[in-house]
Amino acid sequence: MTCGKRFMLGNHAIAQGFLEAGVSVAMGYPGTPSSEIMEYLIEKGEELGVYAEWSSNEKVALEGAYGAAMTGARAIATMKHVGLNVGMDPLMSSAYTGVEGGLAIVTADDPGMWSSQNEQDNRWVGLHAYIPVLEPYDPANAKELARIAIEFSEKMRHPVLFRTVTRVSHTRGPVDVCDGKPPVFGKGIDRTKKRFALVPANARKLKAELVGRWAKIEEEVEELPVTVEEGDPGLLVITSGSAFAYVMDSIKELEVSPTVINLSVPVPVQRKKVLDLATKASKIVVIEEGDPVVETQVKAALFDEGIKVPVLGKSNFVPPVGELSLDITNSVLAGAMSIEAPHRRGVNLGYEPPQRPPVFCPGCPHAASYYELKLASTTSRVKPLFSGDIGCYSLGINSPFDEEDVLTDMGSSLGVGMGIHRGTNGKSFVVSIIGDSTFFHSGLPALASAIYNKTPLLLIVLDNRTTAMTGGQPNPTQAIPIEEAVRGLGVRNVYSMDPFNVREAVNTMRNAIDAVKRGEPAVVVSKRACALEAARKLRREGVEPLIYSVVEDACKACGICYNMIACPAIQPKDDGRAWIDPNSCVGCSVCAQVCPYDAIKPSGNLDWIKRWGEAL
Amino acid sequence: MNIYMIGVGGQGLITTSNLIGAAATSRGVKALTSETHGLSQRGGSVDVHVRLGDVNSPLIPLGGADLVIAFELLEAFRAAPYINENTKIIVNSRLIRPPTPRLRLPRAEELINKLGAIRNVKIIDAFNAAVKLGNPIVENMVLLGAAHAAGLSSAIDEGAIIEAIRSTMRMPELNVRAFEVGINLVNNY
The missing domain is CATH 3.40.50.970 (Thiamin diphosphate (ThDP)-binding fold, Pyr/PP domains)
Structure with missing residues (x-):
């Protein structure tokens, strides 16, 4: 096997990990910050013989991957966090039936809501559905953990959730890339067993099996990776996912040395590993991206064992809204240790620029x-x-x-x-x-x-x-x-x-x-067709372009073009007349049609608009 | 080294940060870059955090930038929370009007004067330098060259960046020339 270090997007690293795990079927629905996983699988999976598709929605994608895994295939479904809501129906059932091959469901959560309507933490879904959750902390770790997720799923014959977040998916870093494995397809379904037919009589039996399997999973996750940084045993810091990266940098900057344990499995928590360290601690800090999912389970474990130790976390000490940052982990750790956090906060440049919200592209x-x-x-x-x-x-x-x-x-x-x-x-x-x-x-x-x-x-x-x-x-x-x-x-x-x-x-x-x-x-x-996609395609095909410009004397500065269509390529000059940026205009012609003074004229080939109409 | 990049969607920030990352990786220097995706193609503000060296987490702390590359004049002001008294700052003098209807803006000269009063700021006209080279699209490489001369060179050598440009970009020679023009703009500042 040949490997080499590459600078790589987190999402591509996740996809690469699945290719190296022999995944044969991949289905997904696009959604930021998840989309590049499937794009990579479609592109790179082809030569390996992997079947990868964009499905019409997340439920269809998850059902497709689930069906493939029923036959013994190694399969994944990808989606953004809110997409998993759409796929909840098959997800809940998949835990009851288990799978024959491997099934990993990737959920890309978006703490901070950079591109989403909420910041739901889908690790809760693991607890809700009896499905273990694996969570990487950076691109290199994501590649490793994707492979482990498939292997663990196949070993337990049970689905797993793979939870990434914006700052893992959309971070680029060095990743050791190796050859992909030949995809592992399934053999079929044994029709005599009706294991995957959830009529009530079957479902009741399978619920009892599920509870038993969950107990086994709680034991087996102890074999999955944890990272322990030995330090002062009195203060135990428990992390999961990207929180680990921030905490490691904070420790260096604050020059402190608590004991740190990072869990690759936030659900169900690697309980024995945590308790071993917790018995020696006089204070525990849990830092995680999202809600107090690990914290809640740690507290339950401590209660069960009769260990009385204060636990600080998302429920009481770490800001519960938005994503983590180095500033947050600095102040959390400094606060927990009653020391000063570094005090930095930028400078005043004497001007507050106007907001620049995203807008429709030129020619949209x-x-x-x-x-x-x-x-x-x-x-x-x-x-x-x-x-x-x-x-x-x-x-x-x-x-x-x-x-x-x-x-x-x-x-x-x-x-x-x-x-x-x-x-x-x-x-x-x-x-x-x-x-x-x-x-x-x-x-x-x-x-x-x-x-x-x-x-x-x-x-x-x-x-x-x-x-x-x-x-x-x-x-x-x-x-x-x-x-x-x-x-x-x-x-x-x-x-x-x-x-x-x-x-x-x-x-x-x-x-x-x-x-x-x-x-x-x-x-x-x-x-x-979308202006970005169409213009890119037509330019590639060498179609003669078209742009519009304002005939200065004819423009009466009415502002209809720049105020009513709000095309970013059209700007008002100081005298209120319109000016069209020739580097931005993509020749849609709409401004020329709405101008009441016929002051906007084309240059180039009008055939461009017709070709645009046929572009996609 | 922490490099904070800010600009407008479509200006090539992500391409630029990818080059820095690839160049660093080729020299065995760890690089982490983190970008705001999703709506970034739609002309909104975009920032990219680039961290080089012995780092684990992807985001630059407040006041923690060693180098700022502002691809646009208004956006430069949004870098304020990351700047400290030693931060080296490269600002592109190009102003891109936010397409908000009926928006009133100060004149570009006023903004340039405000920034010029800050320590360690170099304001360059990367857009026109790129136009002079024959294609405004290489504006980002002019800025990368300027950033290299302003401090990035202490983390990554010029050769590594040129190799990265040649191995990943279309029109490699034009991009290399733009990169070198940027270096000269700062060296002769």
Whole structure:
């Protein structure tokens, strides 16, 4: 076997670990900070013969990996933390049945909510579901632990959760990369045993087996790695995951030497290893990324053993909100030891810059759709309640669009939208806005419900041909025309529009609004490929580009282009006239269409827009 | 060594930090970089923490930057929490307007004067240097060169970075030239 050190993204290291463990089936749904794991497996797994796919949602991905593991294959499913909520149904069952091969479910948690609606700690799920959780502390460790996760799962014939966090997944560091193993596929399922058929009679028997297996798992996790840094036995610091990295740096900086134990298995805690050290300690500090999951179990273990020692942790001493940092571990350790923490806090540069929130990219078709929707609803004299969803188009919440009033979870634009309509006894005019990937993820069942229950609402599907938010992964829209799917479900009022044809798009939306006014559901599919993906593809193909510029004398400084479409490529000059940055413009033509003075002109080949329409 | 990089999504911060990481790794120097993903392509603020040497954790503590690379003039001010009196600071004089409608901003000269008053700050026009080289996209390599001359050289030699550029980037020679232009901008500052 040949190995070599490479500078590598944490997520790629995780994927590499699974390839080195002989994983044969990998399924996932994109979601920050998890997406690069599957991207790597799709790219690098191919030559090894690994089957890797983007599934339509996390439940489907988890079921796929679970089914493969039933046959004896080594399988994984990947998702972000909130994705595991979608996959909870098969997850709970997988603990009851166990698996024949290996099954690791990767959950990428997002403490600090860098790119998420919450910071749920999915290590709790392990306790809830009787599934052990493994947790790495840096990219190199992540690669090792991914391999161990599969091996442990196969040994116990039981699923495992592999919990990573943003600061492991999106940290790059040196990783020892070795050759991948040939993938291990399964043989099949023994039909005589019905082990995987959870009818109640079977399930009752399997619950008893599960409790027994869990006791065995509690013993066996003692064989999995812990890292112990010997020091003063009086102060025991227990860590899990990235907390270990921060604590090691804090100890060096504070020049202190407590005893530190890092647990690679936060659920169920490696109890014997902890208790051995705890009996010698007069104070215990538990530092972990997220909630007091390890702390709660440590306290229970101490109680069971009759050990009375103060335990500081997330429940009482470590900040419970947001992600850890070196500053936090410094002050926690210094506080626990009653010493001074280093006092640093930056400088004052005498100016507070304005916030720079993420915005729609230059040429983003979503921005055009939102502009058109605003125009259509105003001229149709409706005051919609905008029920939004998860994706780049969540940015429609910002000025000047202000067309996302509620957005909570994948697919909620339809479900919550229907609830708003019913909750106001039909008085709200609801516009549900969803992207293509989210539509196939969990919009379909909600739309079926709306049609069946005759809920009048306007659904706008912003079909940019890709899962753009997470980096442009493919999804079913590239194979299944959404209009056809919706017609097949029985919607009579189905409209297609191109957001880059402003006048027609506004008219189409007005027609759809009229249908909803008549009490019927209506669906508008606004189809145009993501500007980032399309421009990248067309440039690669050598298509002659198109950009727009402002004819200075013709511009009357009305501001419609930069204030209403808010394209980042268009900026106001000191005199209020518009200026288009030629390095940013991608030639969508929308500003030229909305300019009332015909002051924005193309240069290049207009064929660009047509090719863009066919790009994805 | 702690290097704090800040700028606007699309300016090539992650490419730059990857080069530093790859160059360090090739010389046996441990490197950890940590980036804010997700919405970073959408023109928002982006920062990358780069830590070199005997480190375990990926984030720079407050006041803990040895070197700051500000890819954009407004974003430079957001580095304040990481700066201490010895921090070397490279600032790109380019101002990218946040696309917030009806936003009022101070003039660039005012901002440059404020930063110029701080110790150890070098303000360079990396964007125009890149345009002069023929492609604004190499702005990030000009800044990397400037950072190298301002202190990164004590952790990684010039050759390692040039090797990393040549082995990972498209248009390697243009990028190497931009890197060298950046070095000269600081050496002749």
